[in-house]
Amino acid sequence: MCPSALQWQIHKDEYKNICSQFSFTMLKSDLDKEDGNLEYILAGEGAGSFFYIDKYTGKIYVKQKLDREKKPFYILTAKAINRSTQLPVEPDSEFIIKVRDINDNEPQFLDGPYVATVPEMSPEGTSVTQVTATDADDPSYGNSARLLYSLVEGQPYFSVEPKTGVIRMASEMDRETKDQYLVIIQAKDMVGQPGAFSATATVTINLSDINDNPPEFQQRLYYMSVSEEAPVGTTVGKVFAEDRDIGDNAAMDYFIEADSSDIFNIITNDETQEGIILLKKRVDYESKRRYSIQVKAVNRRIDERFLKEGPFEDTTIVKINVEDADEPPVFTLANYVMEIFEGAMRGTLVGVVTARDPDDDESPVRYSIVHSSHLKRLFSINEHNGAIITTEPLDREIASWHNITVTATETRNPEKISEANVYVQVLDVNDNAPEFPKNYETFVCENAVSGQIIQTISAVDKDDSAEGHHFYFSFAQEDSNSSHFTVKDNQDNTAGIFTGKSGFSRQEQFFFYLPILIQDNGTPPLTSTNTLTVTVCDCDTEVNTFYCRYGAFMYSLGLSTEALVAVLACILIFLVFFLAIVTLRQQQQKKTPFSEKIEEFRENIVSYDDEGGGEEDTEAFDISALRTRTVMRTHKPRKKVASEIQSLYRQSLQVGPDSAIFRQFISEKLEEANTDPSVPPYDSLQTYAFEGTGSLAGSLSSLGSNTSDMDQSYDYLADWGPHFKQLAGLYSSHRTVGD
Template identity: 85%
Template sequence: MNYYTLPSLVLILAQLWLCTPGMQRKSIKSADQSFTAFRRVKRGWIWEPLFVTEEQITKMPLYVGQLKSDLDKQDGSLQYILTGEGAGSIFIIDEYNGKIYVIQKLDREKKSFYTLRAQVINRNTHLPVEPDSEFIIKVRDINDHEPQFLDGPYVATIPEMSPEGTSVTQVTATDGDDPSYGNSARLLYSLIQGQPYFSVEPKTGVIRMASQMDRETKDQYLVIIQVKDMVGQAGAFSATATVTINLSDINDNAPKFQQRLYYMSVSEEAPVGTTIGRVMAEDSDIGENAAMNYFIEGDSTDVFDIITDNETQEGLILLKKRVDYEAKRRYSVQAKAVNRYIDERFLEEGPFEDTTIVKINVQDADEPPVFTLENYVMEIAEGALSGSLVGVVTAKDPDNDDSPVRYSIVNGMILKRLFSINEHNGTIITTKPLDREIAAWHNITVTATETRNPEKISEVNVYIQVLNVNDHEPEFPKYYETFVCENTFSGQVNAVTLDSCPNPPANSEHQCSG
């Protein structure tokens, strides 16, 4: 076929198209399409992938790329048309040569590609030379975003003495740039502050222990992590995050007494349960790891006890049994503090305990006199003359100064009329004869008072039995008038005597009678 006749043929076909009725037009169109398909087997659109770089600022349109049909003879007979996203407002096309330009600044993070359609027609016939074709203009990323830490501020807690390499926490930064293109969104983490205790993995942001640390030395660290995009290359953007790392406590310290020797004292008058003093063992740990129990060891466990004050962690030494200055003046007590909770990881280091010695002096107190007996029982015959000896009570001052003692009877006036006591030697005598038939027992109370301290007084009960003497003739209890009748049997009359007495009475006013 002579190609010079092709334009004439196209013109004839166009005229036929316009003049042919509908049904015939469809047939002609089909024939034309078949013809076109036949003659365009090796022809079509010619273009390279199209890209435009974001954030480009210019007053002149920027060239993006060119669309070209292989039918274009560059004689101006063809017209290129652009439609789709941004056509005419963002992208324009030179209708004579198919060159595409961008006339606005683009932001890849807002829109990363645009879908457009290209069409080429014959200027004279306005018929398409090429079928419509869809193509994409991609927005190429530049490094215009700084990386950001979105989850800060960071706080992490890890047990003290954790081994080197233990993971503490992970920090994560994001970058708005395109991770699939270039290095704009490729991040690299580094440690700005925190050496030599911590390290960070450059690619993951995982923070790890770089050495073992003791909470008792320092319990909190501020670590600063820096992240850079572009794999840290020149021109990279960066951001920092602060991570507060707290060391939690473990029981790695034993209690230790503040003193190796304590001195305390207790009065011999102190009642059981008296707090004698406090001992204190310090533990560098905190919370339950510092909780401890105290114990008393040795020969003094029957005299002293110790309990734990859970608020102050002190040991309170208590009096478990009354002490006597005259019997024992000094005690040496061994107190022990033991951690209540033990961490098995540190058992090889030995027992988590400590001991101390407590010297306790017993203070002498002015004690009241002590009678030689808990109570006294005495006897005297009834009818004994006034001034007769009944018995002797004896009391002694237990203190070292051995104060003299004065005796007295504290009962009512009735008994004081019957008995008296020598205030110097405790001798009890009668002041008038006693009658057993009136009272067989007398109960008197005797006191012993220190002369140097009249407030120190002791009492004792004295039971006095009046012994019977046969001083009464038998007598009838009443007058009997008797009659004797004949043929009667002889009878018998009983007489009673007053010379009899029961056992000691429960009280001094009991009367004996028969």
């Protein structure tokens, strides 16, 4: 193959209807003599699937349709080999097959459907939104991918730019007329030429609201009514101004103009945009029967672009009629304050309350006092004229103010009742004499000198002095102790008590009773005599008040100092004895646990173990069984007495002497224990163990001898007579069994 023919760039229309025998290009080597010695081979992308080559002629054929949008080009390699030797006759030749585009794809709006919003009344040319379509064809080749936009539906309100797809306002539109539009945009490829593909998209355009409409009342005149009984805050009626705008643009405030704003008030219901007229002050049918008010509605937000068209507000007239009602009596005052001197005699006039029927001045009214169950009735009222009088004298020192509730009731309609508060102040009268504020404890030493102060006194007065209290102190004229003591008025509502002589003797006089005269500055002035008790004390340099108090107490009982010392000594001895008893009881309570609950024992077994005898004794039984057992304080199930004694009886047959007399004695006592109904519910068993008969050491048991240094008797059978008597005596008193 020629070097200049090693590579080709072959264009082929995609999807072109060509048969499999159609050759769109051919490869030929310069060495090809057309004698069939050369063979052409095709390799690379699409070889064998999309393309194949005639191995004899070198012509390349297309096997199936090509899609440029899937693969725009293919890279192939061609070979020429000798058919006989299978060796290449020329180097491999690489070439590219490029698929040429045709218009086989429609435009597509990938972002649809579209929704846009634009303010109402926007000027012409205002941009609303932009739509974009895409075409899969090759934009660099031909016009297959060149799009053109047009407006299918939406005239004359909107327009679209043909090349960009930008939608614009074509005229001003009012949201209140129509607030939503559907616009259809078409996109064509091949610049709209015949045979072009097209696609459409729908754009929903909403008009947003602006405040371009003022509020308007639907009625130019409203009629309302309100009862004169209606309380403050009552809803009189509602007005409504319609605004064609929505949201915040429709929000408005209502106002009341003219002079009726002090009687009525208006508020805005933010949900319904209604104006609610409220009663700000109670109305009176007898005073004024009709009101005419002017109500204004004003937008909260105003667009300055529309102010030239006029103010964004509206007004209406509201006429309100006052309805007559049967009202309760009305007091001339809501609260009355009256005064009366304390101590005024029963029936004294305190004051007068007055009420009238607002509907009819000639209608009679009855008065009464609301008496609380827990308060004493101190006042009464004349039911016809409202005169309040006392029912008993008042005491300012008990209560300086009295609160009374007075009612007024219509005679023709008892259900109509009103109330008023009456506050009665009780004025003070000087009816309480001054007195000591407390009981003074005054002491004087026996060695006191003349002119020594022993007490400072003051006074209190229950009365209320407008100018302030001032008290005067002096001795009563009948005072017989004025030579022993003197009183000095300090002119500050206090006075000092001084000694009038030197030296006092308790033997001569233990107490002095000084009558102190106190006078107040009231009108008229009142005086009182208060007794000051002075106790004489035995002291060195200063008064020992503790000793003086108890000395005075014993003196009042008629006891001397020696008797006082004796009484104190007896008291001290009694305390020591009492503490000793308490200590002894505490020690007695610290006993062993066995002594506290001794009654809980039901079986007490006392064992006396003696030393073993001889070989016969050790051969007969295990001597370890006779060792001392410690009594354990344990709660065990109670055994029957008969079974316990029978067990001991069997042991006695093994341990004790083999004596028929002894066995007979045990049997008799066993029967006696079982049949005796007077014995306690528990048993006390004492066990006596004896050595065997072959022991040479002798018995150590106390049963065999009276003293420890006496000779032991080895003749057990001869000595058992007195032992039986001893055992019988123990058993009769303790139910004791010996074995």
